[in-house]
Amino acid sequence: MERTLPRNPFILLLSLLVTLATGSALAEIPPQRQAELIYLLRHDCGSCHGMRLEGGLGPALKPDRFAGWSTEQLAATILHGRPGTPMPPWRPFFTDREAYWLAGQLKRGIRP
Numbered sequence: 001m002e003r004t005l006p007r008n009p010f011i012l013l014l015s016l017l018v019t020l021a022t023g024s025a026l027a028e029i030p031p032q033r034q035a036e037l038i039y040l041l042r043h044d045c046g047s048c049h050g051m052r053l054e055g056g057l058g059p060a061l062k063p064d065r066f067a068g069w070s071t072e073q074l075a076a077t078i079l080h081g082r083p084g085t086p087m088p089p090w091r092p093f094f095t096d097r098e099a100y101w102l103a104g105q106l107k108r109g110i111r112p
C-alpha cells in the first residue's frame with residue numbers, strides 16, 4: 001500500500017502527459033513538414049495556378065475566392081481534384097490533415 005500510493009499519481013500524470021503529447025501531434029503539422037507543404041504549394045500548385053497563386057492554367061488561389069468556402073470543402077477539392085479538368089487529385093501526396101492545413105493556409109492567404 002505504501003509503495004503503490006505514490007505510484008498512482010505518477011502514472012496518472014504520465015498518462016495525462018502522453019495524452020497531451022498525442023493530442024498536439026494530431027492537431028499540428030511539424031514545422032519542417034509545414035515548410036515542405038508551402039514549398040510544394042508555391043512550386044507544384046504554382047506551376048498551374050501561377051507562382052504567386054494569382055492564376056495561370058488554373059484560377060487564382062486567393063483568400064477572397066475562398067471566403068465562402070469551408071476549410072473542409074477546400075481540402076476536399078485539393079484531395080480529389082476536379083475530375084475532367086487538369087486539376088489533379090493530391091490524395092497520394094497529402095494526408096487529410098495536411099490537406100486541411102493547406103486549405104487553412106489558402107483561406108488565410110500565404111505571402112507570395
Ligand code: HEC
Pocket residue numbers: 040041044045046047048049057058059060061065074077078082085086087088090
Ligand atoms: C496540372 C495543373 C494543376 C495543378 C498542378 C494544380 N491545379 Fe488546382 N486547378 C487546376 C485547374 C485547371 C483548375 C480549374 C478546374 C475547373 O475548371 O473547375 C483548378 C482548380 C483548383 C481549385 C478550385 C479553385 C476554384 O476557384 O474553383 C483549387 C482549390 C485548386 N485547384 C487547388 C490546387 C492546389 C492546392 C494545388 C497544389 C496542391 C493545385 N491546385 C495544383 C489545375 C491545377
